[in-house]
Amino acid sequence: xxxxxxxxxxxxxxxxxxxxxxxxxxxxxLDEKALQGGLxxxxxxxxxxxSLHVGSLLPIMLLSxxxxxxxxxxxxxxxxxxxxxxxxxxxESRKLLSVEQINLNKESIRKIFERFLxxxxxxxxxLMLDNADWLAGLNYIEFLRDVGRHFSVNRMLTMDSxxxxxxxxxxxxxxxxxxMCLQAYDFVEVNRRYGAVLxxxxxxxxxxxxxxxxxxxxxxxxxxxxxTSPLLTTSSGxxxxxxxxxxxxxxxxxxxPYDYWQYWRNTEDAxxxxxxxxxxxxxxxxxxxxxxxxxAEINEAKKTLATEATALIHGRDxxxxxxxxxxxxxxxxxxxxxxxxxxxxxxxxxxxLGVLNAFVKAGLVASTGEARRQxxxxxxxxxxxxxTDERRIINEKDFTDSGIAKLSLGKKKxxxxxxx
RNA sequence: GGGGGAAUGUCCCGAGCGGCAAAGGGGGCGGACUGUAAAUCCGCUGGCUAAGCCUUCGUAGGUUCGAGUCCUACUUCCCCCA
Numbered sequence: 001x002x003x004x005x006x007x008x009x010x011x012x013x014x015x016x017x018x019x020x021x022x023x024x025x026x027x028x029x030l031d032e033k034a035l036q037g038g039l040x041x042x043x044x045x046x047x048x049x050x051s052l053h054v055g056s057l058l059p060i061m062l063l064s065x066x067x068x069x070x071x072x073x074x075x076x077x078x079x080x081x082x083x084x085x086x087x088x089x090x091x092e093s094r095k096l097l098s099v100e101q102i103n104l105n106k107e108s109i110r111k112i113f114e115r116f117l118x119x120x121x122x123x124x125x126x127l128m129l130d131n132a133d134w135l136a137g138l139n140y141i142e143f144l145r146d147v148g149r150h151f152s153v154n155r156m157l158t159m160d161s162x163x164x165x166x167x168x169x170x171x172x173x174x175x176x177x178x179x180m181c182l183q184a185y186d187f188v189e190v191n192r193r194y195g196a197v198l199x200x201x202x203x204x205x206x207x208x209x210x211x212x213x214x215x216x217x218x219x220x221x222x223x224x225x226x227x228t229s230p231l232l233t234t235s236s237g238x239x240x241x242x243x244x245x246x247x248x249x250x251x252x253x254x255x256x257p258y259d260y261w262q263y264w265r266n267t268e269d270a271x272x273x274x275x276x277x278x279x280x281x282x283x284x285x286x287x288x289x290x291x292x293x294x295x296a297e298i299n300e301a302k303k304t305l306a307t308e309a310t311a312l313i314h315g316r317d318x319x320x321x322x323x324x325x326x327x328x329x330x331x332x333x334x335x336x337x338x339x340x341x342x343x344x345x346x347x348x349x350x351x352x353l354g355v356l357n358a359f360v361k362a363g364l365v366a367s368t369g370e371a372r373r374q375x376x377x378x379x380x381x382x383x384x385x386x387x388t389d390e391r392r393i394i395n396e397k398d399f400t401d402s403g404i405a406k407l408s409l410g411k412k413k414x415x416x417x418x419x420x
Numbered sequence: 421g422g423g424g425g426a427a428u429g430u431c432c433c434g435a436g437c438g439g440c441a442a443a444g445g446g447g448g449c450g451g452a453c454u455g456u457a458a459a460u461c462c463g464c465u466g467g468c469u470a471a472g473c474c475u476u477c478g479u480a481g482g483u484u485c486g487a488g489u490c491c492u493a494c495u496u497c498c499c500c501c502a
Contacts, residue, residue: 262456265456266456266457267457268457268458269455269457269458270457270458271457272457295455296454296455296457297455298455298457299455299456299457302455302456302457326456329456330456331456365449367466367467367468368467368468368470369466369467369468369470370449370464370465372470373449373450373463373464373465374449374450374464376450376463376464377449377450377451377462377463377464378450378451379449379450379451379464380450409449409450410449410450410451411450411456412456
């Protein structure tokens with residue numbers, strides 16, 4: 001895919017070297033553009049949830065590298081398109097969200113970008129866009145006349161995202177079918193308004209991006225370019241970004257820095273180097289050095305990955321604190337007071353709180369039923385002591401003088417109860 | 421417009437003679453082995469005030485001691501004919 005081509009621009013050089021590139025519509029052409037400086041590129045982001053998750057991290061890194069190599073990053077909030085729903089890769093139609101919900105999500109997501117990009121007034125400072133700005137007020141008739149006539153339904157039917165739905169005999173509603181038209185139009189509009197000539201995205205967006213490129217040609221935009229990043233899976237094939245607790249969110253109020261650190265710490269051996277290149281800004285030389293580690297030494301690389309990745313979104317302090325918490329908890333096996341903590345009224349203890357409910361309250365298990373099952377297989381511990389009696393009551397003696405007790409699920413998930 | 425199929429445990433796929441909390445996978449979680457890894461093996465994978473009780477098989481009714489299973493209507497999807 002990227003064979004033979006040797007980029008002259010820093011931007012493509014870094015991207016290729018670090019494994020960010022899956023496909024590009026025109027390597028030499030884009031390379032040339034990047035060399036000229038001031039390359040403006042955008043990536044669209046959904047507003048379907050109040051936080052982005054690790055799956056979105058890769059595109060964010062792309063934008064950040066763009067800025068670091070002199071380009072102008074334009075993160076685009078899908079405030080408009082989220083109202084429609086992207087059919088790509090999904091059999092089920094998405095639930096439509098309310099406009100209010102979308103706006104709330106948008107605000108919440110926006111904060112993440114500020115950790116990765118510099119937003120200001122310099123020429124290559126980032127600019128946050130929202131396609132609702134031009135999509136929400138679209139006039140249907142005008143849109144059909146000016147834009148719609150350039151779309152070939154014949155061609156759209158051959159696109160993978162659509163074909164899959166048709167082949168598998170799944171419903172594809174008109175509103176979803178229009179998604180790609182809107183996204184294509186975005187490209188033209190972002191180019192017209194902000195001069196972006198490049199759209200990036202995950203490999204599943206290739207079809208949508210190329211459709212935009214095509215529309216641009218028909219509507220007289222300058223030459224546009226497409227670049228996609230590989231779909232992220234772990235070496236054992238699992239999709240990235242899922243854990244027991246659900247998605248790996250980037251917002252601290254949805255996933256603590258400690259848990260985020262743990263997510264990266266638990267990376268499979270085979271993925272560490274790839275992830276270091278993609279999700280940290282460490283020098284390639286440093287990563288190469290880490291890649292020579294063997295066997296259990298790889299754990300060092302994992303810690304580096306975890307700390308660097310955590311520092312990017314939660315700050316260096318929080319990352320180092322998470323690392324230290326992990327060291328005390330896992331390597332020394334002692335009680336770390338900086339583990340994620342939930343507070344509990346002391347009256348609840350006096351009233352007699354059973355272990356089952358305590359674990360549910362802590363969020364380590366979803367129900368008392370699950371707690372029972374975990375106890376049967378020896379998965380629950382309080383202060384490192386395996387719970388064998390599901391009717392065990394937690395009492396004052398379980399707490400330290402300062403009112404702390406540690407609950408654990410399995411060997412990895414720990415949490416503190418703090419008496420109030 | 422006519423005819424024939426299909427919807428199952430709210431993660432997914434999928435079996436299911438009128439006695440069903442419902443086979444089997446995948447995924448996930450826990451245990452063993454390790455290095456907080458992978459692979460492998462074992463167990464679990466509706467809820468609860470738990471040897472009992474409650475709620476699940478597209479929706480609403482009906483037959484029956486008893487319905488995922490039979491009947492009726494409705495919804496959605498698929499196939500064939502026009």
